Amino acid sequence: MRTTPVFVGTARRVSIFGTVVVIGLAALTACAKDEPAAKDDGTGPVSVKASDSGCDLSRRDVKSGTSTFSVTNGGSKVTEFYVYADGDRVMGEVENIGPGLKRDLIVELPTGKYQAVCKPGMVGDGIRGDLNVAGDAPAQVDTDTALKQATESYQRYVNSQAVALEQKTTEFVTAVKAGDVAKAKELFPVSRTYWERIEPVAESFGDLDPKIDARVNDVEPGTEWTGYHRIEQALWVSNSTKGMEKYADLLLTDVKTVVAKAKVVKLTPLQLANGAKELLDEVATGKVTGEEDRYSHTDLWDFEANVEGSQAAIQALRPALQKRDAALVTQLDAQFKAVFASLDKYRDGDGFKPYTATEAEKKALGAVVDGLAEPVSKVAGVLAKK
Amino acid sequence: MSDRKGISRRGLFGAAGAAVATGVAGYAAHSALTGEESQAADNNGPVEFHGPHQAGITTPVQDRLHFAAFDVTTTKRDDLIALLKEWTAAAALLTAGRDIGQYGAVNGPGEAPPEDTGEAVGLPPARLTITVGFGPSLFDKRFGLASKRPKALVDLPHFIGDDLDPARSGGDIAVQACSDDPQVAVHAIRNLARIGFGRVAVRYSQLGFGRTSSTSRAQATPRNLFGFKDGTNNLKLEEADKLEQQLWVQPEDGPEWMVGGAYLVSRRIRMNIEIWDRTSLGEQETIIGRGKGTGAPLGKADEFDAIDFTAKNSDGDPRVPMDSHVRLAHPQFNNGAELLRRGYNFVDGSDGLGRLDAGLFFLAYQRDPRKQFIPVQNQLAKSDTMNEYIHHVGSGIFACPAGVTPGSYWGEKLFA
Numbered sequence: 001m002r003t004t005p006v007f008v009g010t011a012r013r014v015s016i017f018g019t020v021v022v023i024g025l026a027a028l029t030a031c032a033k034d035e036p037a038a039k040d041d042g043t044g045p046v047s048v049k050a051s052d053s054g055c056d057l058s059r060r061d062v063k064s065g066t067s068t069f070s071v072t073n074g075g076s077k078v079t080e081f082y083v084y085a086d087g088d089r090v091m092g093e094v095e096n097i098g099p100g101l102k103r104d105l106i107v108e109l110p111t112g113k114y115q116a117v118c119k120p121g122m123v124g125d126g127i128r129g130d131l132n133v134a135g136d137a138p139a140q141v142d143t144d145t146a147l148k149q150a151t152e153s154y155q156r157y158v159n160s161q162a163v164a165l166e167q168k169t170t171e172f173v174t175a176v177k178a179g180d181v182a183k184a185k186e187l188f189p190v191s192r193t194y195w196e197r198i199e200p201v202a203e204s205f206g207d208l209d210p211k212i213d214a215r216v217n218d219v220e221p222g223t224e225w226t227g228y229h230r231i232e233q234a235l236w237v238s239n240s241t242k243g244m245e246k247y248a249d250l251l252l253t254d255v256k257t258v259v260a261k262a263k264v265v266k267l268t269p270l271q272l273a274n275g276a277k278e279l280l281d282e283v284a285t286g287k288v289t290g291e292e293d294r295y296s297h298t299d300l301w302d303f304e305a306n307v308e309g310s311q312a313a314i315q316a317l318r319p320a321l322q323k324r325d326a327a328l329v330t331q332l333d334a335q336f337k338a339v340f341a342s343l344d345k346y347r348d349g350d351g352f353k354p355y356t357a358t359e360a361e362k363k364a365l366g367a368v369v370d371g372l373a374e375p376v377s378k379v380a381g382v383l384a385k386k
Numbered sequence: 387m388s389d390r391k392g393i394s395r396r397g398l399f400g401a402a403g404a405a406v407a408t409g410v411a412g413y414a415a416h417s418a419l420t421g422e423e424s425q426a427a428d429n430n431g432p433v434e435f436h437g438p439h440q441a442g443i444t445t446p447v448q449d450r451l452h453f454a455a456f457d458v459t460t461t462k463r464d465d466l467i468a469l470l471k472e473w474t475a476a477a478a479l480l481t482a483g484r485d486i487g488q489y490g491a492v493n494g495p496g497e498a499p500p501e502d503t504g505e506a507v508g509l510p511p512a513r514l515t516i517t518v519g520f521g522p523s524l525f526d527k528r529f530g531l532a533s534k535r536p537k538a539l540v541d542l543p544h545f546i547g548d549d550l551d552p553a554r555s556g557g558d559i560a561v562q563a564c565s566d567d568p569q570v571a572v573h574a575i576r577n578l579a580r581i582g583f584g585r586v587a588v589r590y591s592q593l594g595f596g597r598t599s600s601t602s603r604a605q606a607t608p609r610n611l612f613g614f615k616d617g618t619n620n621l622k623l624e625e626a627d628k629l630e631q632q633l634w635v636q637p638e639d640g641p642e643w644m645v646g647g648a649y650l651v652s653r654r655i656r657m658n659i660e661i662w663d664r665t666s667l668g669e670q671e672t673i674i675g676r677g678k679g680t681g682a683p684l685g686k687a688d689e690f691d692a693i694d695f696t697a698k699n700s701d702g703d704p705r706v707p708m709d710s711h712v713r714l715a716h717p718q719f720n721n722g723a724e725l726l727r728r729g730y731n732f733v734d735g736s737d738g739l740g741r742l743d744a745g746l747f748f749l750a751y752q753r754d755p756r757k758q759f760i761p762v763q764n765q766l767a768k769s770d771t772m773n774e775y776i777h778h779v780g781s782g783i784f785a786c787p788a789g790v791t792p793g794s795y796w797g798e799k800l801f802a
Binding site: 270363366367371372374375378383384385 | 457459494495496497498499580583584585587
C-alpha cells in the first residue's frame with residue numbers, strides 16, 4: 001500500500017525546496033488540465049487541489065489575519081497540507097487526508113512569506129509553493145507573544161500526531177486481531193512513528209509509557225510485559241499473532257488514554273525545549289544502538305520520528321529563539337539538516353531498510369546526533385534568560 | 387590572570403597562586419632551577435599555555451594522560467577553523483585551572499546544561515597541558531590543505547609485527563592532555579570533545595596512569611610495566627642545543643607553519659605482561675640491556691653511566707647484547723637519531739582471556755620522523771628480543787605546530 005512517493009527529498013525539508021517547487025509547478029500545470037482550480041475572487045477560502053504529484057492552490061496571495069484552506073485530496077495516497085514559515089516552522093497543518101476527502105485548515109497568518117506544502121504519502125519534503133501574506137496584521141511579535149504562540153503551535157502539532165497515533169494504532173491492532181501478520185508488520189513502524197514523535201509528552205503521563213513501550217528488559221519483576229514490543233516479538237520471532245489479542249486490546253486502550261490526555265495537555269516553552277532534547281536522548285541511547293526494535297529492526301523509523309518530533313518543538317520556538325540567539329538558530333537548522341541527510345542512505349521507499357548497521361555506521365550516526373543534541377540542549381537556557 | 391575569563395575552580399585561587407609564586411621564587415634561588423623545571427616541583431600549579439612552543443612537549447612529564455584522536459566530521463573549512471579557535475580559548479582557561487564558558491560549571495541558569503562539566507571543580511590546575519597535532523588525513527581534499535602537508539608528515543610504513551587496529555589508529559586531530567591529576571586530564575578531553583560535537587567526533591581515546599619517561603633532569607626516571615626504568619637517555623628540556631637539532635622543526639625544514647613545532651608519533655604497545663612475568667630476571671635484563679634495580683647499563687653501576695657497547699663478558703660476547711633494546715634504540719646505532727619520549731603506562735581492564743589489557747602508550751616528539759622514529763622502529767621491529775613480549779596495536783602520526791601566542795589559535799598559520 002505504501003509506495004515510493006515522487007517527492008521524497010534527498011536532503012530533507014529546508015534544503016532543496018527550490019528544485020521541488022519547480023517540479024511541483026510543472027506537475028501542477030499538467031494537473032490543471034484535468035482539474036481546473038475553483039474560481040477564486042481573492043477573498044474566500046483558498047481551495048487546494050492535492051494529488052499524488054501536485055499541490056494546486058487557487059491563489060497564492062492572501063490577506064493577513066485568518067485564512068481558510070480547503071484541501072481536497074484527489075490522489076491515491078493519504079496526504080497532509082502544511083503552511084510553513086521560515087525554517088519549516090509549522091503555522092498550521094491538516095494531516096491524514098484520505099483519498100477523496102476534503103478538510104479545512106483555518107490558520108492565523110501575519111504578514112510575511114510562507115510556503116504551502118502538500119505531502120502525498122505523508123513523507124518527505126512535500127510539494128512546495130510560495131504563499132504571500134500581505135496586510136495590516138503585524139509581522140513581528142514580541143518575545144512573550146512569540147513564546148505563547150510557540151506553545152500553541154506545538155500543541156496543535158501534538159494534537160495532530162495524537163489523532164494519527166490513535167488512527168494508526170487502531171489499524172495495527174485490527175490487523176493483529178485479524179491474524180494478518182503481514183499487515184501488522186507493515187503497520188507496526190507506521191503507528192510507532194506518531195508515538196515516537198510525541199514521546200516526551202506521552203511519558204509525562206506516568207505509568208502509561210512502560211505499558212505501551214517497554215522493552216523486555218525494562219519490565220519490572222512481577223509485572224506483565226505488554227505493549228508494542230510484546231507484539232513485535234510475536235510478529236517477528238514467532239511470525240504469528242497467536243495469543244496477542246489481549247495485548248492488542250490493551251495497547252489500544254492505553255493509547256486512547258494517552259491520546260485523550262495529550263490533546264488537552266498544556267506545555268510551557270521550557271517543556272518544549274526539554275522535550276526536544278529528550279527526544280534526541282532517546283535517539284542516542286535507544287535507536288542508534290538498535291535496542292528499540294530489536295526484533296523488527298525498524299529502529300530507523302523511530303529514529304526519524306524522534307528527530308521530527310524534536311524539530312517540531314524547535315520550529316515552534318524558532319521566532320522566540322531567533323530574537324535571542326540567531327546564531328543558535330542557524331546552527332540548529334544546519335544540524336537538523338545533517339541528521340536527516342545521514343538517514344538517506346538507509347531509506348527504502350516510504351520507510352527504511354532493516355537496521356543492521358555496522359559499528360562504524362552506528363558511530364557515524366551517533367556523531368551526527370551528538371552534533372544536533374548539543375545545540376538543542378542549549379535552547380532551554382536561552383529561553384530562560386531574562 | 388585578571389584579563390582571563392572563566393571562573394576559578396578554587397575560591398582561594400588568587401591567594402594560593404601568590405603563595406605558590408613566592409614558594410617558587412625561593413626554590414629557584416636555592417636550586418637555580420629554570421622556570422620550566424620549577425613547574426615540576428609544584429604539582430598543583432598551572433603551566434603557561436602560551437609560548438613559542440606548545441606546552442606538553444618539553445614540560446616536565448606529568449603523571450597522567452588522556453589522549454584523544456578526533457575525526458573531523460564537518461566538511462566546512464570555516465567550521466574547522468571556528469572549532470580550533472574555540473578549543474584554543476577553552477584550553478587557555480582549562481590549563482589555568484578555570485571553568486570554561488561564561489558561567490562555568492555551577493553559576494549558569496538552572497534551565498540550561500552547565501557550560502563546564504564540573505568534575506574539576508575544587509581541583510587545582512595540576513600542571514595541565516593540552517597539546518594539539520594534525521594527522522595526515524587532515525591534509526586530504528576536504529579542507530584545501532593538501533598543499534600544506536609537511537613532507538615529514540609521512541604515512542608510517544608497516545613495521546614487522548605490526549598488528550594495528552584501524553579503530554585505534556590514525557585520526558585527523560590529536561589532543562594530548564597531561565596533568566598530575568587524572569580527573570583534570572579527563573575533564574579537559576571531555577569538555578573539548580563536547581565543544582566539538584557536530585564538527586569532530588572522538589575516534590579513540592587512551593588513558594595513561596603513569597609516566598614512563600622524564601623530560602627534565604629534575605625528574606626521577608619512572609618505570610614502565612616491565613618494571614624497568616624507562617627514558618633514562620631521553621631528550622631533556624635542559625639540553626637546549628639538542629632540542630633544536632632533534633626536536634623542533636627549523637626554518638630550513640619547512641613548511642613555514644610547522645617551524646617551532648614537532649612531529650608526534652603515538653603507538654599503543656600492548657605488553658604480554660603475564661608472559662614477561664615468567665621470564666627470569668637475568669633474561670629480562672639481557673633483553674633490555676640494563677639492570678632492573680638500578681637502571682644502570684649492564685656492566686655499570688649507575689643509571690646515568692654511559693653504555694659501553696664494546697665490553698665483553700667472560701664468554702667473549704658483548705656485555706650489552708647485540709639484540710638488546712638499549713643497543714638497538716641507541717643514537718650511536720641510529721645515525722644519532724634521538725626522540726623526546728613522553729609515553730604512559732596503561733591498563734584498560736582485562737581482555738576476554740583474563741589477561742591484563744596493559745602496556746605502554748608510546749608518545750615521541752621529534753623534528754623529522756623519516757630520520758628518527760621510522761629508522762629506529764624499523765631496526766627494533768626487525769631485531770629487538772623484546773618483540774616476543776609486545777605488539778603494536780595502535781598507531782598515529784601528527785604534526786604539532788608551534789606554540790600559541792595570545793590572540794592566535796592552534797593552526798592559525800596552517801589556515802592562513
